[in-house]
Amino acid sequence: MSGNGALFDGIFERGAGARAAGADVWLAALLEAEAALAAACADAGVIPRAAADEIAAACVPEAFDAVALAAAAADSATPAVPLVAALRTRVSADAAGHVHHGATSQDVVDTAASLVARRVLELVDADLARAAARCAHLAHEHRATLQLGRTLLQPALPVTFGLKAAGWLHGLIAARGDLVAARARLAIQLGGAAGTLASLGADGPAVAAAFAARLGLVEPALPWHTERTRIGALAGALGTAAGAVATIALDIVLMAQAEVAEVSEAGEDRGGSSTMPQKRNPVAAISALACARRVPGLVATVHAVLPQEHERGAGTWQAEPEAVRELLRLTASAVAWTAESLERLVPDPARMRANLDATGDAVLAEAAVAQLAPALGAGARAVVTAAARRGRDEGRSLAEVLGDDGHAVELDPRRYLGSAELFVDRALDAHRRSR
Amino acid sequence: MSGNGALFDGIFERGAGARAAGADVWLAALLEAEAALAAACADAGVIPRAAADEIAAACVPEAFDAVALAAAAADSATPAVPLVAALRTRVSADAAGHVHHGATSQDVVDTAASLVARRVLELVDADLARAAARCAHLAHEHRATLQLGRTLLQPALPVTFGLKAAGWLHGLIAARGDLVAARARLAIQLGGAAGTLASLGADGPAVAAAFAARLGLVEPALPWHTERTRIGALAGALGTAAGAVATIALDIVLMAQAEVAEVSEAGEDRGGSSTMPQKRNPVAAISALACARRVPGLVATVHAVLPQEHERGAGTWQAEPEAVRELLRLTASAVAWTAESLERLVPDPARMRANLDATGDAVLAEAAVAQLAPALGAGARAVVTAAARRGRDEGRSLAEVLGDDGHAVELDPRRYLGSAELFVDRALDAHRRSR
């Protein structure tokens, strides 16, 4: 957490990824960009190496007064202007003239945003990998653990808890893939005042190449001051990842209901209520959902400012960096909480089986239809439907009612799992390939 | 600003209203709620007055370690749990048992949110009033200042700058009205663990009434733990207010374009660019837009979590307070920036007139149609359309082309302003009534 007294940071700034997207990360990222820019200019022979070194040495976040910079940012609608001014005062007069050489404010802010995003995405990937590993374990372990499948929150057919975990796993693998792709597109920005790199003369491309190389970011074909597809794609991938983990958290919260009780989050002292000592809330899953619920609105915000005016947006671009940072922070928190929830998850196979059995064999009506179809053809469905209703009303099992009608069926959930095990294997294969 | 090194706070936490919605305001607001709750319990004779006084005396934000509380909030998905625990350690053992009496975490968090919202809305109202006063001045002053009316960003008909300001004013009056209404609905929350106030026995209603009276908030008919229409209405009013000021800011940014140059924001040292010393950007209007662009996504987030589960939401309610705070902060900033932009606004009536004249009299084609209609009936339109095209192609005025065709017209923009002045008067009347 940022250590700034934000009481909700424990929930919404959870884990290393989220902390790397905290409100206070800009200063370090902007200075990293300025230092690399100076070094790149020196690499290209545009400024003296000594000046670049001096500038880089001055790019120490602790040396700057962030509160004063924030206040001054209001004069130019960007913190880059006062930061550059402050940096110039911290180097020799000679080096001062080489600070921020050839760049515009947006160049360093966009590049800083790429640096922040890269760092966060690396950490998010690690948390997604943790979560995926745990899902893979659950899928493997519980490949034969019977569970009631539920559609529209109503009993459907038997499934296995392993299959459910395999579905979670598959979503995580897809989310990781999308975020890796988004990370691979993160680029430096260097276009100068209007995207021509005019102030660098013929040296612009060399400086840009060195700048990208030093930071390990993509060198774009041309400046992207108002060509924001990278940012749109990043937002889309973050929104999808938040959705992938929220699916898991939602299932956990639903399975943890007292009436269902198929899973719980371990941890004796967690989830306590201020008034109900007996409560054991699945706090990690609930927190994951809380973070994820805030994500789609942010995706909309970022997408709404994709169209930016002329060579630099007027109120559009300025809205973007903080929205993207918040999107990174909340997605990272959602992922971290989901990984924690999965790691604390205690499945209760006996209760899963009990819940399945409690629904009676009516959930196997489809199996009954299949068994009777050879004899009854298309009429099997109507026969079973009528029998299921009768069974429900009379409190008898479907098999019994059908048997009384002369339609013997054998309804065993273990024998009506279709390709569940194959699907688990496929998800585990995909997981092995994804690591 | 929160003083936490958030470099963009100068833009997005502008003005007193926004600062009152800063990330660090929760601690004070929660403690204010706890103190008032204790006092209300004493008022109702439920706890000793001395305990209430002791608790109130301990509710001093500086005495708490916000960072530790934030970290501990993660264990229960709310900062209220660790805060209550910490508060109990700061009073005598006797008083400790009376801390948070009868309340659940959501009671104090929701009440704190009402307190934060009320404070912010009061300050936003003051900024809206400032902005409205300035618009009224402009509307009055420029009621006869001719300006080119533009529809779809193309020349339409003459208007007055006073009429434009009157339209801005009317939006501000409406936004103020909506926010005042939303403020009047802000309520305490007091329902206890499940909304029955069971732990207060028969004293619940008396405590609730005293709690509301002490804080000056509405006493709701019943607890609203998952009945969130108040919050939905607040979000809607904030979104509308942000839209009202952004309309003004957008017009200013468009009029400030160098090619239009009808207004500028005064302030010699503002709006500077890091690379272009000649630039004079309308920074306040641009910042207002930047804030406002982030608002609709937050409204969607708050509305998306209006449906909350059973007696307290699982991941829905938890997502709400911070989203609402951010909505308050950004709307407040958008309003503050717009007020500043309006106060710095320097209109250029001569340039307005020049831009109008530069379009020639083709913008008065409608007036020409009206003047010719008595003679030509419905055919007037076609005659004028053809003449306007010819004039455009031949670089001649519409009046001249029509005159050559024997259709004499007199096209003076000052005589084609319709009810513009009346509309200005009506807006000024509405403003007088609204104060």
Next chain:
Amino acid sequence: MSGNGALFDGIFERGAGARAAGADVWLAALLEAEAALAAACADAGVIPRAAADEIAAACVPEAFDAVALAAAAADSATPAVPLVAALRTRVSADAAGHVHHGATSQDVVDTAASLVARRVLELVDADLARAAARCAHLAHEHRATLQLGRTLLQPALPVTFGLKAAGWLHGLIAARGDLVAARARLAIQLGGAAGTLASLGADGPAVAAAFAARLGLVEPALPWHTERTRIGALAGALGTAAGAVATIALDIVLMAQAEVAEVSEAGEDRGGSSTMPQKRNPVAAISALACARRVPGLVATVHAVLPQEHERGAGTWQAEPEAVRELLRLTASAVAWTAESLERLVPDPARMRANLDATGDAVLAEAAVAQLAPALGAGARAVVTAAARRGRDEGRSLAEVLGDDGHAVELDPRRYLGSAELFVDRALDAHRRSR
């Protein structure tokens, strides 16, 4: 439904309100606006009464080729232009010159939107009233029906089903109030090409007043071509209403889970699955949720285009009418589905009691703390927490464990309902006042 082969209209265009917001309603609404405008011009003596009558007589939707108009709308980014042209061809040459007199396209489109919104809101109000009446009945009937209160989807304390219904009722009353207020603000639009009503000369205000009077809409102080606070407020109220009904639907879906089974939607043949004959899905509640989930994004869209350029927006205003119509349609459907679900709702008090009992007396831990507090003071909480954990681990009741420890308590849920009944009464009072 529009009868256009849109297979999902059965879900998303449910009820009379939603049908009144169907994609095909614009033609009739635009013609109603044109007819009223002509009549208003005649009222003010601006055009001959005979022409107005002729125009009104021609404003028959069936006489127009909607498909051709839709295609032609593409040439001017509004259907008003081709509609006016077509209307002119359907009247005498004399009357043709009086069609659309003094108005701009936006005048009739905005006025038509007000007409559509008014009609929809009237019908939505009727459905909200139905839903409220049903909730009031449930609240009254089940004021003593014990139910398990659930927070974070975990057992909390006993409540009554009547209290839950009272909470639903209160949200509906609030939503109705907000929509009535939004309806009362619906206004005509009449500003002419640039908001000055120039082409009506001195007659503008008289025409506007007559136009408003004829349609029963508000006469605004001045044109609101780009002052869209009315629309922002409407969107906010619709979003809030959708949230209010979705809260109910969500509770119903959760209570209808097989493991909870506290309510079901009556209707033998509904909710069937294509493959699972035994299924009885709460289709109305699920459909209400499906509609409501689509609403917040639309609120964001409408709010994002509140800032519109100069005298008429370029791409902002054009985006608004269809977004508002869709918002009306989906909110109306969500309300209609919720009313249906409530009317079909079959509560199961016995199951409610059974679920409460199944949690044991640990949900009354708070009551135990209260009973022991006089003796143990602040230490009561720790004693009860420890006992609750022991009870849980040993499968014994809390009262038993506490008794063994010498702490006799009596834990009866009926005696721990606090102010539940009072709250029900208050909601019923509010309902009586709201009718």
Next chain:
Amino acid sequence: MSGNGALFDGIFERGAGARAAGADVWLAALLEAEAALAAACADAGVIPRAAADEIAAACVPEAFDAVALAAAAADSATPAVPLVAALRTRVSADAAGHVHHGATSQDVVDTAASLVARRVLELVDADLARAAARCAHLAHEHRATLQLGRTLLQPALPVTFGLKAAGWLHGLIAARGDLVAARARLAIQLGGAAGTLASLGADGPAVAAAFAARLGLVEPALPWHTERTRIGALAGALGTAAGAVATIALDIVLMAQAEVAEVSEAGEDRGGSSTMPQKRNPVAAISALACARRVPGLVATVHAVLPQEHERGAGTWQAEPEAVRELLRLTASAVAWTAESLERLVPDPARMRANLDATGDAVLAEAAVAQLAPALGAGARAVVTAAARRGRDEGRSLAEVLGDDGHAVELDPRRYLGSAELFVDRALDAHRRSR
């Protein structure tokens, strides 16, 4: 257009791609899925080939009563149930039992959505290619056409119109890439009632493989009934594409302002106003913006329902297909309108040059700094800033003021374009590689 009297379809259902996402496309797509499923079952030997052929022959949209199906969809919250029932009545009793074999409603709805999306994306790609080709032409043609670069809507530095077009082009190339990737992930859905394919016994995988092969869609590793990352990624890519074209449309609308007048949309009879015969609105660009403004809210809607419950969502999944269809429709329209606007675009290089010259040489202040830096070092900036202000106040050129102060500079915009031409070449290269 759907031919259903939706007057705004001319704007929001523009082009073949949008029409392929019209409200009426579901019937055909669902029938295509059912036919392919039957054929796949026959391929796998699960049902008789004759039955499959008979079913396929019956899958003729015209044979079904879409209005009745839409109405019936309300009973089960999906149109698939009544469609399957209707299809069964249209084949022999023998074949009827083989209709929809092994599938659940979501299987055919999700598969139909994939089919709709694929068709739309193919057509959108063609429109994006058209737009890209036109941008490439403009970039090539105008690589030396001087234009004023504008940041924050204020004059910045000289650029070329070719560079601006190159930036547009780059965004289109990126958007195409993302949409191609999203298209390549479109998959069949086949999981049966609970995702196990139980009713297909051991034949499930073979049927799924044949189903995918017949439709040319991806065969997923496992069913994705509630694993919606594919849909999240699709929504993200559509939102990004809408942003990419809206950036172009916004620039065009801004450049087409009368005061700027650097481009216009050709087409004598287009863009007319109902009241202002002289108007020439850039209707295509405005319509593109109108479509694009409605997109981000839909992305948020789709992302908000990514977390879906258990084996099939309750109100989440049901909300998705229509939201996705609308997202496809509006994005397709935005792309089509942008392609049209670009094809009609008439740039005015003389006016571009005139606008640049009108700003004087102050936009070259950065160049002056660079020229003076060798002599003045870091002090050059202050010297030029002071001179620029003096020049502005005295109405003199920057070069003149500087010259008077003994600082000779040569300020020619053609010599201050930096790497603009290189960037154009790079964008053209990327375009060649992308075709």
